[in-house]
Amino acid sequence: MLFPLGGPVPESELVGRKDFIMSLETRLSEGQSIMLAGPRRIGKTSVANEVSRRLKKKGFYVASVDFFRTSNNRSIAEAIINSCLENRTGVRKTLNAVWDRARLLAGAAKIAVKVEDLELNLGFPKREMDDETLLEYALNLPDVLASKDNKRMLMVFDEFQDAGHVAGQDIYKKMRSYFQLQTNVSYLFLGSKEGMMQSLFGGKKHAFYRFATVLPIPRISEESWTVYIGRKFEEKGVKISSDYALKEIGRLSGGHPQDTMLISNEAYYTLLEAGEKKLTMEIVRIAYERAMVILTPVFDEILDEVGKKSIVREVLHRLAVGDAIYMEKKHPNDIKRAIDQLIVSAVIKKESRGKYRFVEPMLQEYVLRSY
Numbered sequence: 001m002l003f004p005l006g007g008p009v010p011e012s013e014l015v016g017r018k019d020f021i022m023s024l025e026t027r028l029s030e031g032q033s034i035m036l037a038g039p040r041r042i043g044k045t046s047v048a049n050e051v052s053r054r055l056k057k058k059g060f061y062v063a064s065v066d067f068f069r070t071s072n073n074r075s076i077a078e079a080i081i082n083s084c085l086e087n088r089t090g091v092r093k094t095l096n097a098v099w100d101r102a103r104l105l106a107g108a109a110k111i112a113v114k115v116e117d118l119e120l121n122l123g124f125p126k127r128e129m130d131d132e133t134l135l136e137y138a139l140n141l142p143d144v145l146a147s148k149d150n151k152r153m154l155m156v157f158d159e160f161q162d163a164g165h166v167a168g169q170d171i172y173k174k175m176r177s178y179f180q181l182q183t184n185v186s187y188l189f190l191g192s193k194e195g196m197m198q199s200l201f202g203g204k205k206h207a208f209y210r211f212a213t214v215l216p217i218p219r220i221s222e223e224s225w226t227v228y229i230g231r232k233f234e235e236k237g238v239k240i241s242s243d244y245a246l247k248e249i250g251r252l253s254g255g256h257p258q259d260t261m262l263i264s265n266e267a268y269y270t271l272l273e274a275g276e277k278k279l280t281m282e283i284v285r286i287a288y289e290r291a292m293v294i295l296t297p298v299f300d301e302i303l304d305e306v307g308k309k310s311i312v313r314e315v316l317h318r319l320a321v322g323d324a325i326y327m328e329k330k331h332p333n334d335i336k337r338a339i340d341q342l343i344v345s346a347v348i349k350k351e352s353r354g355k356y357r358f359v360e361p362m363l364q365e366y367v368l369r370s371y
């Protein structure tokens with residue numbers, strides 16, 4: 001694929017995040033912990049990966065856990081421990097390698113030696129440990145490991161709002177009680193459920209209140225996109241008919257990162273199929289329609305999910321058209337509830353008082369077309 005789609009992107013494809021990454025790098029190096037919440041596919045993991053790479057280069061230990069991939073207390077504990085110890089052993093699953101020592105996995109003995117000295121502080125975790133004890137061990141480990149090796153450490157927790165789902169809400173209180181005593185670790189918390197993340201970090205009664213600096217994820221400038229897309233096409237020998245063609249991609253995607261990539265990709269395939277070497281406005285429009293077709297099942301699923309109540313569908317349509325959302329025959333509370341639901345599901349975002357916008361402008365167009 002000419003334009004990366006789907007997972008986190010490498011540095012060379014990361015568009016318009018230079019200043020943001022620099023700021024994260026600085027704050028985290030200084031020991032600040034940070035929380036970033038943003039809708040799906042806005043580039044959270046890509047940014048975190050790049051920041052990790054940079055801090056590692058500076059000599060930091062770095063570890064990361066994606067809570068979307070964990071299923072209970074124990075798997076959370078194991079993921080944290082493995083990710084921390086990898087800094088020392090260079091092995092992805094140190095725990096399992098050591099625990100399976102009896103089976104004489106290649107190199108297991110060597111790995112065991114590398115972590116032997118941890119026993120002075122914590123004892124290498126035993127396989128028989130109960131889940132609770134293993135979790136406590138894990139929550140201590142980042143700081144213990146870092147201080148033992150005279151390092152600073154960055155710990156990334158991705159899809160952090162899922163920790164409560166898989167392990168129960170109490171896990172947050174427990175985590176905080178450990179983390180707040182640690183002096184060698186900076187935490188970077190990411191989450192795609194903005195509402196849940198905001199309340200976890202912003203609510204006075206919630207476990208992570210004031211633990212981390214909450215930063216907004218900036219929009220990527222139109223300029224950054226046109227420069228990047230123009231460069232990619234040129235590398236393939238494609239001429240750009242005018243800057244307007246490039247700008248049109250950004251206008252149609254509304255700057256949504258993954259949709260911008262998708263339209264660009266479709267433009268490239270359209271050119272290949274047509275045997276053309278020039279990106280024109282017309283090609284961009286065709287690419288947009290093709291992208292829309294590709295997104296149809298995704299959008300249908302979103303709409304099925306949120307639009308179970310007819311009032312939600314109605315509000316959504318009114319927002320898409322740009323009509324006033326409060327209607328004579330509907331109770332304002334019902335409308336308020338519909339709006340809240342659309343915000344929680346990250347379909348729309350509040351701009352200012354009484355003003356909302358679609359997180360994904362292509363979904364707005366889809367709603368307009370399908371009602």
Ligand SMILES: Nc1ncnc2c1ncn2[C@@H]1O[C@H](COP(=O)(O)OP(=O)(O)OP(=O)(O)O)[C@@H](O)[C@H]1O
Nearest residue numbers: 005006007008014015040041042043044045046257
């Ligand atoms: N700054 C960016 N530069 C280039 N592409 C980006 C950028 N941000 C997001 N993307 C696009 O979005 C896709 C998803 O990126 P990434 O996985 O980092 O996002 P995410 O917010 O972690 O998503 P998810 O909610 O699925 O975890 C990428 O494959 C790419 O197409």
Ligand SMILES: [Mg+2]
Nearest residue numbers: 044045046158
């Ligand atoms: Mg992600």
